Amino acid sequence: MKWGLITELAWALMVARGKQTIVAGVGVVFSITMFVALLGFMNGLNSMLDGLILNRTPHIRFYNEVKPNPNQPIQLFDRETHHVIRSIKPSASRLDIHNSGPIMESLSRDPRVLGVTPRITAQVFYNVGTIDITGVVNGVDVAKEADLFAFEDYVTTGNVQDLNNTLNSVILGKGAADRMLAEIGDLIQVTTAQGNRMQLKVVGYFQSGLGDVDNVQSYASINTVQKMLGEPASYVTDIQVKLHDLNLAPAMARELAEVYQVDADDIQTVNAQFETGTQVRSLISYAVGITLLVVSGFGIYNILNMMIYEKMDTIAILKAIGFSGRDVNLIFIIIALIIGVVGGALGLVFGFLAGLGIERIPFETEALPTIKTFPVDFNPKYYVIAGVFSIVTTYFAGYFPAKKASKIDPVDIIRGK
Secondary structure, three states: OOHHHHHHHHHHHHHHOHHHHHHHHHHHHHHHHHHHHHHHHHHHHHHHHHHHHHOOOOOEEEEOOOOEOOOOHHHHHOOOOOOOOOOOOEOOOOOOOOOHHHHHHHHHOOOOEEEEEEEEEEEEEEEEOOEEEEEEEEEEOHHHHHHHHOHHHHEEEEOOOHHHHOOOEEEEEHHHHHHHOOOOOOEEEEEEOOOOEEEEEEEEEEOOOOHHHHOOEEEEEHHHHHHHHOOOOOOOOEEEEEEOOHHHHHHHHHHHHHHHOOEEEEHHHHOHHHHHHHHHHHHHHHHHHHHHHHHHHHHHHHHHHHHHHHOHHHHHHHHHOOOOHHHHHHHHHHHHHHHHHHHHHHHHHHHHHHHHHHHOOEOOEOOEOOOOEOOOOOOHHHHHHHHHHHHHHHHHHHHHHHHHHHOOOHHHHHHHO
C-alpha cells in the first residue's frame, strides 16, 4: 500500500469534482461555525444568568428558622394518651445564632471552606411621609461581602466602603430608592419590627437585576444594623459559607447543621429549579449544534455517492490495474476526512471570530446595569467537541459510500462499457 499514491488519487478525484467538494466543505464550515458560536453564546448567557443568582447566594446558609415548638405543655404533662393539637403557634425562639463567633472560627479552619461571613437580616419599614414601605436591611461585613459575593459589581452608584466610612449609612436597592425618591446624600427613616426608629444616610444604589429584590432590599454595615435593632456586637442572624467545591454543599449542610444545632440551606436545594433551567438550555444548544453537524454529514454522504456513480469507470480501472478494494475504500475515506479536517479547522476559526463579533454587540438594559455587551463563553471544550464531531461525522459520511466503491466489480463495469 502506497499512502502517497492513494492520497494523490484522492486529491485528483476531489479536484475533478471541485464544485461539489467546495459545497461539502462549506457545509462543514457553516456547521462548525454555528456549533461553536451557538454553544459559546448560549453558555455565556447561562453563565450570566447563573451569576445573577449564584454570585449573590452563599453555598451554605446557617440560620434559626421560626417554627412551632415540638414539645407542647400537654405532652409534657400527660404522656400516656394521644394528643391532637391544632393551630400550633411558633415558639418564641431566638433569631440570632448562639455562639456565632466560635462557629465562624471553626468553619474558617475547615479546608473545604473558601470563606465565611456573617449577616443580619432585619425586617423594616421605610417611612416615607405618612406611608410605610416594607423592606429588608441586610447588615454585612463589607470587605468579606465584596470578596466572596462580588458585592461591588452590583453597586451601580457610590462606593461600598462608604458603609464603613460613613456613620449610619445605607446602600438602597434601586427599586426602593425610586419608590422613595431618595437621592445620594439624603436621609431616610426606617422603623424595625420591634418599633425602633433610625435615620440612615443614602450613600449608594444597589441593583442585582432582579426587580423583586431591588424593590425591598438595602445594605448597611453589620454594626449599623446591630445598633438599629438595639442588639449587642455578637448578634448575627445568618452565617454565609462559600466552598471551594459547590457540589459539596448539600452533604456539608446536613452534616454541619447537626454539629452546630442550627438550620442550614444549601445552594443546590434552594435553587434547584434555576439549575434545571440552565441544564435544559445547555441541552437545547448542544442538540441544535449536533443536528447541524449531522445535516452536513448527509451532504457529504450524498456528494460522495454521486462521485462514485460518476467515477465507476475510474474505480474499475484502478481495481483492474491492481488496486484492492481496501485501497479504493481508503481513497474515498481520505476524501471525506480531508473535507472534514479542512472544513472543521476553518469552522473553528470562523466560530471564534463569530464569538468575538457577538461579544462586541451592545447589550444595555436597566435590569442588568453591569452588562454592557452580549456574553460569550470561549471555553476550549466547545472547540474540542466541534473538532471531534466534524471528523467523526465526515468519516461516517464517507465510510458507507467508500464501502460501496470497494465492492465494485471491474469486470462488470468494463463489460458494460
